[in-house]
Amino acid sequence: xxxxxxxxxxxxxxxxxxxxxxxxxxxxxxxxxxxxxxxxxxxxxxxxxxxxxxxxxxxxxxxxxxxxxxxxxxxxxxxxxxxxxxxxxxxxxxxxxxxxxxxxxxxxxxxxxxxxxxxxxxxxxxxxxxxxxxxxxxxxxxxxxxxxxxxxxxxxxxxxxxxxxxxxxxxxxxxxxxxx
Amino acid sequence: xxxxxxxxxxxxxxxxxxxxxxxxxxxxxxxxxxxxxxxxxxxxxxxxxxxxxxxxxxxxxxxxxxxxxxxxxxxxxxxxxxxxxxxxxxxxxxxxxxxxxxxxxxxxxxxxxxxxxxxxxxxxxxxxxxxxxxxxxxxxxxxxxxxxxxxxxxxxxxxxxxxxxxxxxxxxxxxxxxxxxxxxxxxxxxxxxxxxxxxxxxxxxxxxxxxxxxxxxxxxxxxxxxxxxxxxxxxxxxxxxxxxxxxxxxxxxxxxxxxxxxxxxxxxxxxxxxxxxxxxxxxxxxxxxxxxxxxxxxxxxxxxxxxxxxxxxxxxxxxxxxxxxxxxxxxxxxxxxxxxxxxxxxxxxxxxxxxxxxxxxxxxxxxxxxxxxxxxxxxxxxxxxxxxxxxxxxxxxxxxxxxxxxxxxxxxxxxxxxxxxxxxxxxxxxxxxxxxxxxxxxxxxxxxxxxxxxxxxxxxxxxxxxxxxxxxxxxxxxxxxxxxxxxxxxxxxxxxxxxxxxxxxxxxxxxxxxxxxxxxxxxxxxxxxxxxxxxxxxxxxxxxxxxxxxxxxxxxxxxxxxxxxxxxxxxxxxxxxxxxxxxxxxxxxxxxxxxxxxxxxxxxxxxxxxxxxxxxxxxxxxxxxxxxxxxxxxxxxxxxxxxxxxxxxxxxxxxxxxxxxxxxxxxxxxxxxxxxxxxxxxxxxxxxxxxxxxxxxxxxxxxxxxxxxxxxxxxxxxxxxxxxxxxxxxxxxxxxxxxxxxxxxx
Numbered sequence: 047x048x049x050x051x052x053x054x055x056x057x058x059x060x061x062x063x064x065x066x067x068x069x070x071x072x073x074x075x076x077x078x079x080x081x082x083x084x085x086x087x088x089x090x091x092x093x094x095x096x097x098x099x100x101x102x103x104x105x106x107x108x109x110x111x112x113x114x115x116x117x118x119x120x121x122x123x124x125x126x127x128x129x130x131x132x133x134x135x136x137x138x139x140x141x142x143x144x145x146x147x148x149x150x151x152x153x154x155x156x157x158x159x160x161x162x163x164x165x166x167x168x169x170x171x172x173x174x175x176x177x178x179x180x181x182x183x184x185x186x187x188x189x190x191x192x193x194x195x196x197x198x199x200x201x202x203x204x205x206x207x208x209x210x211x212x213x214x215x216x217x218x219x220x221x222x223x224x225x226x
Numbered sequence: 227x228x229x230x231x232x233x234x235x236x237x238x239x240x241x242x243x244x245x246x247x248x249x250x251x252x253x254x255x256x257x258x259x260x261x262x263x264x265x266x267x268x269x270x271x272x273x274x275x276x277x278x279x280x281x282x283x284x285x286x287x288x289x290x291x292x293x294x295x296x297x298x299x300x301x302x303x304x305x306x307x308x309x310x311x312x313x314x315x316x317x318x319x320x321x322x323x324x325x326x327x328x329x330x331x332x333x334x335x336x337x338x339x340x341x342x343x344x345x346x347x348x349x350x351x352x353x354x355x356x357x358x359x360x361x362x363x364x365x366x367x368x369x370x371x372x373x374x375x376x377x378x379x380x381x382x383x384x385x386x387x388x389x390x391x392x393x394x395x396x397x398x399x400x401x402x403x404x405x406x407x408x409x410x411x412x413x414x415x416x417x418x419x420x421x422x423x424x425x426x427x428x429x430x431x432x433x434x435x436x437x438x439x440x441x442x443x444x445x446x447x448x449x450x451x452x453x454x455x456x457x458x459x460x461x462x463x464x465x466x467x468x469x470x471x472x473x474x475x476x477x478x479x480x481x482x483x484x485x486x487x488x489x490x491x492x493x494x495x496x497x498x499x500x501x502x503x504x505x506x507x508x509x510x511x512x513x514x515x516x517x518x519x520x521x522x523x524x525x526x527x528x529x530x531x532x533x534x535x536x537x538x539x540x541x542x543x544x545x546x547x548x549x550x551x552x553x554x555x556x557x558x559x560x561x562x563x564x565x566x567x568x569x570x571x572x573x574x575x576x577x578x579x580x581x582x583x584x585x586x587x588x589x590x591x592x593x594x595x596x597x598x599x600x601x602x603x604x605x606x607x608x609x610x611x612x613x614x615x616x617x618x619x620x621x622x623x624x625x626x627x628x629x630x631x632x633x634x635x636x637x638x639x640x641x642x643x644x645x646x647x648x649x650x651x652x653x654x655x656x657x658x659x660x661x662x663x664x665x666x667x668x669x670x671x672x673x674x675x676x677x678x679x680x681x682x683x684x685x686x687x688x689x690x691x692x693x694x695x696x697x698x699x700x701x702x703x704x705x706x707x708x709x710x711x712x713x714x715x716x717x718x719x720x721x722x723x724x725x726x727x728x729x730x731x732x733x734x735x736x737x738x739x740x741x742x743x744x745x746x747x748x749x750x751x752x753x754x755x756x757x758x759x760x761x762x763x764x765x766x767x768x769x770x771x772x773x774x775x776x777x778x779x780x781x782x783x784x785x786x787x788x789x790x791x792x793x794x795x796x797x798x799x800x801x802x803x804x805x806x807x808x809x810x811x812x813x814x815x816x817x818x819x820x821x822x823x824x825x826x827x828x829x830x831x832x833x834x835x836x837x838x839x840x841x842x843x844x845x846x847x848x849x850x851x852x853x854x855x856x857x858x859x860x861x862x863x864x865x866x867x868x869x870x871x872x873x874x875x876x877x878x879x880x881x882x883x884x885x886x887x888x889x890x891x892x893x894x895x896x897x898x899x900x901x902x903x904x905x906x907x908x909x910x911x912x913x914x915x916x917x918x919x920x921x922x923x924x925x926x927x928x929x930x931x932x933x934x935x936x937x938x939x940x941x942x943x944x945x946x947x948x949x950x951x952x953x954x955x956x957x958x959x960x961x962x963x964x965x966x967x968x969x970x971x972x
Contacts, residue, residue, distance in 0.1 A: 067794075069593040087591035088571065088795050089772055105593075 050195050059138035059191070060096040065110040072106070095139065099146045109147040115140065117153045120160040129164065129188040137165065137192040168193060181208045547685040550716040552667050554608050556769075561787030567609040568616070571724065571770035571777060574792045575611050577602065588616055588633075589792070595635055604629045613673065614641060622648075658701070667692060672722040674699055674834040679709055679720055679730075688714040696728060696740070698833075705740075705747050712736055718784065723771035725823070726830040731768045733784065735759065736803075737776060741822060742829055750822075752776075754803035766798070774800045774823065813865055820858045821884060824851065855886035866894045870901040878903065882910045888918060 068085035075082045075097075082093050090110060093101075101107040114120070114131055123129055133139065140161050148154045172193070175186055184201065558566040563579035573590035584602040588611070604626050606618040615634035622628045627649040634641040646654070664681035671677065675698055682693040692709040711717055712734040719731040728740040735755035741748055753776055755766045766778040767788065775797040779788060801811050802819050831847055862885050869877045882894050891914045898907040 069591070071592045071594060086772070087593075088777070089775070090797065 049199070052192065052195075055135075055191055055195060056138045056142060059135040060099075060142065061094050062133075062135065062139060063092045064095055064098055064112055064139075064143075065090050066093050066098045066101065066107045067110055068101070068107045070106045095142055099142065102147050102150075109143060109150045111143065111151045112139070115143070115151065115157060117156050117160065120157060120164065124160065124163060124167070127167070129168070132164075132188070132190070135191045137161070137190055165193075172197060179204055179208070181205065181212050547688055547690075549665070549681055549685045550667060550690055552665065553718075554610075555668060555670055555719045555721055556611075557608075558767075558788045559785045561790075564790060566788055567606070567618070568611040569769055569779075569788070569792070570611060570721070571772060572611050572613060573597075575609055575616055576790065577606070586618070590635075598633070600631075600633060604631070606631070610671070612671075614639070660695075663693070667717060668720050670720045670722065672726060674726060674830075675704075675722065675728070677720055677722070677728050679717060682708065690716060692717060694728075705742075707747065710738075710749055719768040721768070721770055724773065725827050726834065727771070727823075727826050729771055735766065737768070737771070737800075739771075739826075741826060743825075744829075751803050753798065753800050755798065757801075757803065757809065758798065766796075769795055771800070774819070776800055813861060813868070817858065817861045817865055817881075820854065820861065824854050824858065827851070827854075859886050859890040863890060863893055863897070866897050870897050870903055870906070873901075873903070875903055875906045878906050879909050879913070882913050888914060891917070 067090045068087050070085070071087060072083055072085035074084045077097075082097060083091065085091055085107070098107065098109055102109055112133075114133065114136070119131070123132065140157070143151065144154055144158055151157065168188075168190070172186060175184065178184055179201070189197075554567075556566065556568040556570050558569065564576060566574060566576045567586065568575040571591070573588060573592075573595075575586055575588045577584045577586050584605065586600040586602050586606065586609075587597065588600070589597040600616075600618070602618075604618075604620040605623060606620045606629075608619040610617050613635070615632055618631045618633075620626070620629045627647045629648070630646040632641075632644050634643065662680045663683060667679045667681060669676065669678050675696055678695045678697070679692055680694075682691045685691055690711065692711060694705070694707060694709040695703055696705040698704055709717070709730060711730065711732040715732040715734040715736075717730060718733050721729050721731075723729055723739070729752075730738045730749070732738075736751050737753040737755070738749045739752045741750050752771075755776075755778075759766070763782060765781050765784050765786065766776075767781055767784075767786075769777045769779060771777065776799075777795045777797055779793050780796055781788065800819065801807075802815050802822075804812070804815050807815060828851065835843065862881055866878055866881050869881065878894070878898060882891060885891050885894060891910060895907050895910045895914070898904075898910060
């Protein structure tokens with residue numbers, strides 16, 4: 047099975063853009079992928095997460111938490127069980143940001159607990175929907191990247207087994223038909 | 227029936243007559259449901275009691291401030307205070323030597339003010355000659371019988387008619403002169419103070435009511451002239467706070483009912499008609515028939531507004547607006563001993579009050595620059611924070627003269643800290659002076675300019691009448707013009723954007739910028755924050771403008787003290803407030819805004835650049851400009867697409883004029899041909915020909931040449947450039963076109 051490690055997923059998620067408030071004046075950064083800046087405090091800039099973490103670790107900026115990373119919104123999502131506004135890589139992003147910039151994000155502990163709860167609820171929903179698994183497809187909405195990665199081995203193996211079983215049933219039917 | 231001499235109203239009605247009897251009438255049965263005009267009230271009077279006095283000649287009554295006692299003047303020189311309820315209670319006030327005409331004035335012209343509680347004379351104003359230069363009260367009865375005084379019912383003011391046909395208003399604090407009103411044309415006149423001291427109508431022998439507006443409060447109240455037609459017309463102006471805080475309508479009402487009697491009510495010695503009677507007309511008013519019989523039934527109309535005859539208007543004050551007070555941009559209100567002295571895009575300076583002195587903390591947004599503290603012994607109230615340092619200023623106080631203090635940002639910089647006192651001992655001579663028409667409202671500066679806002683004239687009818695002066699580094703006045711702000715608003719903040727555009731922000735939430743062109747400048751609204759705010763109760767406290775963002779701090783009210791530590795700035799994108807535009811803006815607006823800001827950037831760059839040959843600055847500026855031009859051309863081409871599709875040929879040509887590169891014009895021509903607008907395409911190609919001769923001398927090409935000058939390539943070849951003017955490129959600017967050649971190195 048092709049496993050993708052969680053660290054690799056986090057690395058992929060680091061390309062996402064977030065807003066950052068620089069505390070130090072910097073000229074334009076000419077990087078391989080793209081140019082970022084110039085950084086003029088107190089104006090905010092959009093940079094990829096890896097650059098934001100780099101600058102934050104050197105105390106050259108302050109990370110502005112994204113829109114969805116707020117206590118009210120997350121608790122609202124939990125009560126209504128509506129996860130459409132969560133980004134695809136919410137687990138990775140929250141893990142990265144909360145690990146690096148706890149001081150910049152208000153109520154970081156509450157947010158961490160809320161995100162864990164959301165994750166548990168999504169896992170429970172998945173388990174409930176396993177019975178819908180058939181040989182063709184399985185429909186689950188609003189999955190995050192980490193969750194897909196977690197469920198992928200199980201789901202793909204199950205698909206393969208069900209298909210084999212189905213094929214063998216078909217063959218058996220054909221055989222029994224051909225007998226007559 | 228005897229002649230009624232005087233009627234006073236309070237809670238009771240008192241009348242005196244020639245029969246030496248004073249009738250006291252109480253109001254009962256105020257019937258409002260009668261079928262009459264609602265403006266009138268019908269009173270039934272119950273005969274309460276009467277008392278007789280020894281008034282042999284015309285006595286008079288005065289009403290005191292308390293409703294219980296009425297004072298009666300006698301010609302024996304005493305004043306009797308009678309309790310209205312129990313008429314047996316009489317107190318006498320002694321002091322006047324001569325016959326008392328009114329309760330407080332006598333024939334000689336002395337005015338006394340009595341305190342009824344202790345029955346003593348509080349103040350006595352003696353007759354003084356008219357020539358005295360001291361500001362003492364001048365009271366003499368213009369005619370002994372006719373010196374009238376009148377109390378304001380709140381007891382705070384007293385009006386008395388004075389010798390030079392004026393009316394003097396005396397306040398009760400220390401019995402000093404509060405105002406003078408008049409002069410009026412007739413000697414024999416009397417005034418009555420309205421309930422609210424708002425107007426003083428005067429009657430004269432010519433039976434006119436002379437217009438008089440409030441002299442003491444800035445009210446707009448005009449009483450039009452009564453031409454003895456019987457109509458009293460009152461134009462009520464706007465209500466304003468006055469110290470007595472009474473209602474306008476009530477004042478008029480009260481006075482109309484009793485005191486606005488047409489015709490003369492002078493009590494003169496002249497022959498009095500014996501056929502005196504009290505006549506009640508349809509309006510149920512009582513009036514006296516004395517000397518003149520009114521021509522027809524009189525009716526006093528209430529709130530009947532007509533245009534007053536302008537020739538008769540005296541002392542009329544228009545709607546008053548206060549000149550706004552001076553302010554320092556970036557200064558906030560005090561919150562428990564702390565307040566911001568300066569808050570802009572460079573940093574913040576805030577003052578913390580301590581017991582004996584204050585401490586000023588300065589922090590910068592750019593954390594590379596070290597923050598510092600200053601001990602403040604001079605109580606600095608004004609400050610400005612710039613790139614080079616912080617300047618603080620204090621007003622003069624008991625201990626110190628006005629002081630200026632400068633502290634550079636970096637202690638190791640070339641600049642030194644200095645302190646300057648504005649007193650005689652400082653040896654500095656001023657370099658110059660500039661006269662302004664009125665006081666300065668605010669000042670702000672950046673690296674290259676100084677903007678001063680001042681009042682062009684007094685504020686009038688909600689318009690602050692502001693003007694501005696823009697000075698440059700060499701203290702030359704570049705522009706001196708009016709500063710337009712929204713009608714009815716005040717100026718809240720001025721500043722410069724990061725590119726150097728002067729900005730103003732008014733209390734209606736509109737941000738304006740000064741757009742300068744060669745020989746011409748105008749203020750244009752850049753952002754209307756009320757559109758964004760909608761119904762919310764918010765105030766956007768301005769900090770500055772960077773690029774196309776308006777940086778503010780959101781608070782509830784204008785005078786809300788800002789929080790500590792410095793709050794997060796909110797960016798509001800600039801959106802020109804075009805008509806009928808959705809909140810997200812339109813492409814046209816974006817294009818127009820881009821063109822405007824680009825033109826300003828270029829204008830200011832050309833104006834402020836100190837070393838034109840500094841290529842690094844030039845090249846960075848040019849690359850920035852070319853990037854902006856490319857973006858603008860993209861938007862312009864989108865617009866071209868839309869206009870060609872809609873068939874608006876003239877608009878398409880106009881947009882083509884504003885495009886910045888040949889490639890864009892080519893694309894525009896292609897678009898026009900695609901939409902089968904051949905004439906438009908022809909015109910566009912003409913534009914391209916014309917513009918290529920003048921505009922498209924590619925500066926970027928030139929700069930690249932300068933950058934590559936004397937550069938050695940990796941293969942040992944050297945690039946040189948030679949300044950050479952060619953006839954092919956005729957350009958408007960003086961930079962000649964180079965020729966680039968490559969030399970092989972030996």
